[in-house]
Amino acid sequence: MDGLGDRPCRDLGGLTPLQAAYRPNMNSLAGRGLSGLMYSVSQGMTTGSDTSHLSLLGYDPVRFYSGRGPFEAMGLGLRLSGGDLAFRANFATADSNGIVKDRRAGRLDEDASELAEDLCMEMDGLVFQVKAGVEHRAALVVKGEGLSDHISDTDPHISGEKVKEVRALDSEALFTAEVLNKYLSEVRSILNGHPFNSRRREKGKLPANELLLRGAGLTPRLQPFSEKYGLSGSCIAGIPMVKGICALLGMNVVEVEGATGTVNSNFRNKIDAAVKEMKKSSFVIVNIKGTDAAGHDGDAVLKKKVIERFDAALGPIMDMEATVCITGDHSTPCDFREHSGDPLPILISSPGSRRDTSQFFDEISCMKGSLRIGSGDVLQYMRQLSGNDEKYGA
Ligand code: ZN
Numbered sequence: 001m002d003g004l005g006d007r008p009c010r011d012l013g014g015l016t017p018l019q020a021a022y023r024p025n026m027n028s029l030a031g032r033g034l035s036g037l038m039y040s041v042s043q044g045m046t047t048g049s050d051t052s053h054l055s056l057l058g059y060d061p062v063r064f065y066s067g068r069g070p071f072e073a074m075g076l077g078l079r080l081s082g083g084d085l086a087f088r089a090n091f092a093t094a095d096s097n098g099i100v101k102d103r104r105a106g107r108l109d110e111d112a113s114e115l116a117e118d119l120c121m122e123m124d125g126l127v128f129q130v131k132a133g134v135e136h137r138a139a140l141v142v143k144g145e146g147l148s149d150h151i152s153d154t155d156p157h158i159s160g161e162k163v164k165e166v167r168a169l170d171s172e173a174l175f176t177a178e179v180l181n182k183y184l185s186e187v188r189s190i191l192n193g194h195p196f197n198s199r200r201r202e203k204g205k206l207p208a209n210e211l212l213l214r215g216a217g218l219t220p221r222l223q224p225f226s227e228k229y230g231l232s233g234s235c236i237a238g239i240p241m242v243k244g245i246c247a248l249l250g251m252n253v254v255e256v257e258g259a260t261g262t263v264n265s266n267f268r269n270k271i272d273a274a275v276k277e278m279k280k281s282s283f284v285i286v287n288i289k290g291t292d293a294a295g296h297d298g299d300a301v302l303k304k305k306v307i308e309r310f311d312a313a314l315g316p317i318m319d320m321e322a323t324v325c326i327t328g329d330h331s332t333p334c335d336f337r338e339h340s341g342d343p344l345p346i347l348i349s350s351p352g353s354r355r356d357t358s359q360f361f362d363e364i365s366c367m368k369g370s371l372r373i374g375s376g377d378v379l380q381y382m383r384q385l386s387g388n389d390e391k392y393g394a
């Protein structure tokens with residue numbers, strides 16, 4: 001449950017949304033197994049959904065995380081492979097001398113997908129993909145051999161300055177810088193002559209005639225999930241970033257009807273899909289985003305309702321012969337409206353496992369549970385409980 005962890009909420013009389021929620025299924029799972037607290041990546045660290053999901057799946061972000069570019073691109077629905085170069089991008093307005101007039105093209109109040117599509121092309125043996133996001137935001141991904149992320153931004157980061165050239169920061173990045181500058185000059189000519197911008201100019205709006213790039217990152221080359229664990233893995237999520245991370249690990253990404261990544265997502269469809277997927281896959285991760293979204297909105301009552309609806313959807317897994325873990329990726333306290341480094345409640349229930357004395361699943365009751373675990377160890381812990389691990393040593 002994304003952003004599950006919370007702090008005492010004013011609107012819930014000092015309870016956390018999980019404490020306040022009617023959650024008989026989660027409490028039952030906690031009573032049957034082990035519960036406790038999990039920190040995301042390392043003690044007290046505030047993490048994003050990208051780094052915390054990598055960690056939960058056992059890939060240490062401190063070693064493998066290469067910056068936001070690739071993960072933001074995945075967040076917009078682009079599928080990336082190890083070695084792909086990715087940028088965060090802005091549609092912006094520049095004058096004929098290349099001076100940035102508005103870094104956000106007037107906060108671009110219309111869908112720029114038709115622009116993005118026309119900027120997708122092949123050039124010098126590389127494949128360029130652009131995807132439009134909310135307002136002026138976009139991502140650029142470059143696929144091919146010999147790419148480097150040791151290059152500078154083109155975004156001057158303030159209006160009134162000239163769009164920068166891509167510069168190589170070392171000799172190995174010369175090819176990347178050269179081909180990007182060539183691509184961006186093509187981009188400018190396409191954008192300047194695009195009917196989308198003619199319509200904007202006619203309406204007196206700022207044209208989106210420049211694509212500013214920043215935060216170059218090479219997508220990490222990660223050992224496939226199945227190789228790392230000797231288990232097949234599947235992913236059920238509404239949000240593209242989690243699907244993108246799982247796809248990067250070679251996991252099977254299942255599309256589920258009604259899985260929207262919002263507070264209204266169809267949780268029962270997701271759990272039904274997970275149960276079905278368990279027939280062919282050894283491990284299934286299910287992400288629900290509504291808890292995090294309600295946390296960012298500061299809506300503790302809504303977060304409580306999302307948890308209750310998810311608890312009610314858990315019915316089909318309650319009597320399965322399976323190792324079940326419920327936790328979050330990081331905390332998103334409602335009264336804080338942002339991610340925090342507070343540890344998360346976690347429960348792990350497995351047939352034949354030990355039980356501890358904790359009977360309730362929430363941040364405070366879990367303090368009495370037996371687990372104190374970092375997110376990077378959770379999958380290994382589940383793997384040994386389900387008898388799927390290998391002995392370390394003789
Ligand atoms: Zn998250």
Ligand code: ZN
Nearest residue numbers: 003292296332
């Ligand atoms: Zn969040």
